[in-house]
Amino acid sequence: MLNIVIFGPPGAGKGTQAKKIAQQYRLVHLSTGDIFRANIKKKTPLGKLAQSYTDKGELVPDEVTIRMLESELNRHKSPRGIIFDGFPRTIAQAEALDNFLEDRGTAITIMLALEVHEEELISRIKSRALLEGRKDDADETVIKNRILEYNNKTAPLKDYYSLQGKSYPVQGVGTIDDIFHGLCEVIEQHLPKADDAQRAAGPDAQTSNKRSPRKPKKKVKKSPARKSSKKAGKKKSAKKPAKRSSKKRSSKKKRK
Ligand code: AMP
Numbered sequence: 001m002l003n004i005v006i007f008g009p010p011g012a013g014k015g016t017q018a019k020k021i022a023q024q025y026r027l028v029h030l031s032t033g034d035i036f037r038a039n040i041k042k043k044t045p046l047g048k049l050a051q052s053y054t055d056k057g058e059l060v061p062d063e064v065t066i067r068m069l070e071s072e073l074n075r076h077k078s079p080r081g082i083i084f085d086g087f088p089r090t091i092a093q094a095e096a097l098d099n100f101l102e103d104r105g106t107a108i109t110i111m112l113a114l115e116v117h118e119e120e121l122i123s124r125i126k127s128r129a130l131l132e133g134r135k136d137d138a139d140e141t142v143i144k145n146r147i148l149e150y151n152n153k154t155a156p157l158k159d160y161y162s163l164q165g166k167s168y169p170v171q172g173v174g175t176i177d178d179i180f181h182g183l184c185e186v187i188e189q190h191l192p193k194a195d196d197a198q199r200a201a202g203p204d205a206q207t208s209n210k211r212s213p214r215k216p217k218k219k220v221k222k223s224p225a226r227k228s229s230k231k232a233g234k235k236k237s238a239k240k241p242a243k244r245s246s247k248k249r250s251s252k253k254k255r256k
Pocket of ligand 1: 010032033034036053054055057058059060061065085086087088089093136146
């Protein structure tokens with residue numbers, strides 16, 4: 001499985017990039033912020049509890065968040081991989097996540113840390129408030145409190161994942177596509193090995209990620225064979241002998 005933690009302060013672009021990564025590599029996207037917001041909207045007991053924290057820009061207590069994440073994980077029986085967005089946010093959450101994954105015979109593959117300076121974060125969050133109407137984006141005191149919570153409780157997770165050799169800082173300023181490209185470069189280096197990757201990444205990822213490095217080799221050698229396979233008819237099996245014979249002929253010529 002390919003399990004990614006997308007990490008960064010509020011406004012770093014975790015949600016935007018997590019969606020793109022989930023689509024590209026066919027991963028389940030788990031966003032604790034989105035789950036809380038959905039519960040707040042439906043006025044569930046979990047939503048009411050969560051709102052008393054989110055409105056102030058505070059983290060929802062660990063035991064509530066961890067329980068919620070576990071039940072979300074249990075909904076996905078055999079995912080190809082998961083991208084965790086907004087979770088973990090404390091050391092206790094990271095430890096709980098490691099345990100959940102270990103019980104399922106897997107682990108976090110990498111943690112991608114989006115790097116964005118504070119002025120940019122505040123300006124992005126204010127623009128998002130206008131676009132998405134999130135209550136916790138609209139008030140500067142709440143925004144500052146969220147950044148404070150991040151610095152105090154969440155930033156230490158960089159060390160937690162660094163100690164496991166899994167933390168990768170990625171430039172979080174630039175166009176959405178440029179940032180996505182930077183993230184993909186790291187992911188590509190950590191894709192599960194051959195067979196596992198086929199299960200983990202699915203058909204789309206196989207096309208977009210795996211073929212590209214092999215393309216040059218195939219292109220150079222195939223062009224003459226393609227012509228002969230057309231002559232040989234539509235059957236695939238006819239292509240191979242055509243290739244071999246043309247190679248043999250050319251090598252004989254060289255020898256002469
Ligand atoms: P987000 O959309 O990730 O910025 O989260 C919005 C709010 O939901 C946060 O400010 C927290 O109040 C709450 N929240 C989301 N994820 C977590 C988490 N892993 N732990 C505690 N609180 C969280």
